[in-house]
Structure formats: C-alpha cells, structure tokens
Amino acid sequence: MLKKDLLELCLLHLMSDGDQYGYELLRRLHAVFPDVQESAIYAILRGLCREGLTERYQGETSGGPARKYYRLTEAGQNRRAALLEEWRGTRDALSTLGIQ
Numbered sequence: 001m002l003k004k005d006l007l008e009l010c011l012l013h014l015m016s017d018g019d020q021y022g023y024e025l026l027r028r029l030h031a032v033f034p035d036v037q038e039s040a041i042y043a044i045l046r047g048l049c050r051e052g053l054t055e056r057y058q059g060e061t062s063g064g065p066a067r068k069y070y071r072l073t074e075a076g077q078n079r080r081a082a083l084l085e086e087w088r089g090t091r092d093a094l095s096t097l098g099i100q
Contacts, residue, residue, distance in 0.1 A: 012080035
C-alpha cells in the first residue's frame with residue numbers, strides 16, 4: 001500500500017467518527033506522521049472532495065476565520081472500507097514474512 005493511500009485511509013477513518021475541520025485532521029495526522037507536509041495532506045483532502053468521497057463546508061465563525069469542515073459521503077465510506085481491506089491484506093502479507 002502506497003503512503004498516499006495510507007494517508008487517504010487515515011483521513012477517511014478520522015472523518016468516519018464525524019465531521020472534522022481541516023486543521024484538526026492535519027494536527028492528528030502530524031502526531032502520527034510528523035514528516036508529512038501540510039500541503040500534501042491538504043492536496044489529498046482536495047482530491048477526496050473532487051472524487052466525491054468527502055464534502056466540504058464552511059463552519060460558523062467564532063471570532064476567527066471560518067473553518068472548513070469535511071464530512072464523509074457514502075462513496076467515501078465505501079472507499080474507506082476498500083482501503084482498510086487492502087491495508088489488512090498488506091499487514092497480513094508482511095506478517096507472513098515475519099515483518100512486524
């Protein structure tokens with residue numbers, strides 16, 4: 001599984017818990033993958049929207065700039081399930097080779 005697919009899976013998974021705003025998604029991914037560029041994460045988020053896997057909307061303002069929220073679509077839920085299955089296959093294959 002390529003790193004882009006892994007990041008996509010992580011973003012879709014985080015959104016499966018409910019709507020998330022972009023900076024929060026970025027912060028949570030950076031905690032796990034500190035070497036990933038912010039621009040790469042936002043590029044993946046834009047691609048997910050373009051593909052109809054997520055929807056983006058403006059949240060209420062609270063004294064600062066309006067936050068852009070992302071929500072998972074049904075197509076995004078299906079893509080998450082497919083990527084998760086692919087990840088589990090990759091993990092199992094590596095485990096078979098003794099890589100853990």
